[in-house]
Amino acid sequence: MSVLFFDIGATLADVSVAADGSLTFHPRPRVVEVLDSFAQVRKGIISNPGPGATARENAAAALEAAFGGRFSDEALVHWGAKDRRGIFDGAVTSAGPGAGDCVFVGEDPDERVFAREAGMRTAAHPVFTLAAVEGRPVFWARIEAPDDRSPAELEAVAKLDEVVPVHVASDRLVLAMATARGVRAVEQSGFTADLRGQVGETSAFLVRDDRPVAVPVAFAQASAAFRATAEATMRAAAAFAFVSAELSGSRPPVSSLGPGPGGVYIAAAAGVPVEDVHIPGARPGHIERLLPDPALLSRPGQARAERFVTAFAPGAPSQETVDAVRAAVTPPALRAHVARISGAGPLVDGDPLTVRSRDASSADNERVVDALAGRLHELGLEVRRHEFTWRGHRLSNVEAELAAEASDAVVLVTAHLDSTGAEGEFFDSAGRSRPYDPAVDPAPGADDDGSGTAAVMATAECLSSMVASGRTPARSVRFVLFNAEEQGLVGSKAYARAAAAAGDAIAGVLQMDMIAGFQGGTRTMEIHAGSVVPGPVAGASDALADLVAQAGPAVAPDFTVQQLTGAADPAVGRSDHASFHERGWAAVAVSENFFDDTGPATGTRQYHRPGDTLLDRDHDTDYAASIARTVAVAALTLAGL
Structure with missing residues (x-):
């Protein structure tokens, strides 16, 4: 009889990590049903919880809590890196000489290659476990x-x-x-x-x-x-x-x-x-x-999107909220956050370490995640990391929430924390052109998307100060920083997939992607609501874009607003808001004048280049602050403040 081995993250469950390091595994759709259909079959785990005995203990506890009794044979549970075939060879050995074919079920194709090399059959999703056992393609x-x-x-x-x-x-x-x-x-x-x-x-x-x-x-x-x-x-x-x-x-x-x-x-x-x-x-x-x-196919956000269109009428933002945003979301605040995560200053005050790159392949990526999570925790927010794997790298989205009592939904304020320098020109020691190497090459990403990340952090600081002064939102507010956006929206896709599986009620998603690039001329912000997803999501995203546009005059009166919608929106599917459109939720992406190609762009000229720094002539924190304030006012208004 076959022995089945499963990866955990994204395959069996979505993984969240609390501030104290404890893990929660949230079973993916159809997974428990599949496991129970193999109740009489020996089952094991091949998964990487991170280094150290504590990480393995936390993972074992979370596994038992989520799948109680379904992985009871400790000899078949293998913790460790899956970047070579060794752990898979060990799993085959642990199955014993009397075992038939071993099957590895995992979403990551690189890991399936190693499993194949170890003689295992593979499945890309638990739904196909039986097919793998029976040798069906x-x-x-x-x-x-x-x-x-x-x-x-x-x-x-x-x-x-x-x-x-x-x-x-x-x-x-x-x-x-x-x-x-x-x-x-x-x-x-x-x-x-x-x-x-x-x-x-x-x-x-x-x-x-x-x-x-x-x-x-x-x-x-x-x-x-x-x-x-x-x-x-x-x-x-x-x-x-x-x-x-x-x-x-x-x-x-x-x-x-x-x-x-x-x-x-x-x-x-x-x-x-x-x-x-x-x-x-x-x-x-x-x-x-x-x-x-x-x-x-279920698009769980559709029902809320329908209500958003028919019932939501926020009116003008309150003067108290506008004043709080003006006080907290300032050019110096944004500049300080960008400096920390782009290498223009120490990542953590008092520590000489500076960031060279936030590329998903860079060691600095995890350090930035740690620093951002730590700062959000200091603000009194409930911080979690949503873990996923990309090309052998264990990565995290950062999530920080202020929960409101009796909240009917949560408002998401988002950006992506990673960067890339892939469009730059790089040369070897002999002066010959060579490809971008994220392990050694700089990718400061001050605008893309250090500026959006800074805006999320400043908005979180604003909300924290408002709460300290006695104001409380009617809706929960969640700040999310996505990883691996530059690799094809990987982090936000994984996050939105997990949010849908968890049944999250999301009122709207306000994504900021590149808000500091300004060459001069007319001060313009783009609000992208377009989607190819049919149904209520289109109307709800348009209504959310209207809310952002209505907030503009209060904090950015000198800006021209471009609202782009429909399938012709040039940012359709191209930033992290699209991962939420896919689930039926209202979402917009707000940016500098960069995506819209109907006229000359005034955004950064250092897109995906090592010149995207805080000192670049196109990096304008006053410009970024106006856009960040606009989004902050819209988000807090949607949250009932």
């Missing part, structure tokens, strides 16, 4: 719905069979993982499925291509729908050709999964650096990492 599948079928009907089929969505392109198209058995169930319910190769040790991405597409003149008389399909097909082919050429040679391959919104879906083998591919002319955020989630 799992495929990438494009599932299309006819006009008389809804996403809810597809969800009803998927949650009962071997089907796991990874991206919802529209009400008509879903990209998913599925076995042949799952495909039969889908087709018997009236949907169609186009299989695009085995999942194996691959992961999926959406790569957008912003280059113009010239539809042949011969199509001029065709219907609009036909021309749109032709353009999408041509764009997907062009994008895939570029990506595959960039990743050719000795690297593992990529394969096309067909047209996706604005570009192409691709499957990439483990270790393929899709995030490093930059299509000429691509706008920021053109690559999106796709994560499997059985609950993706």
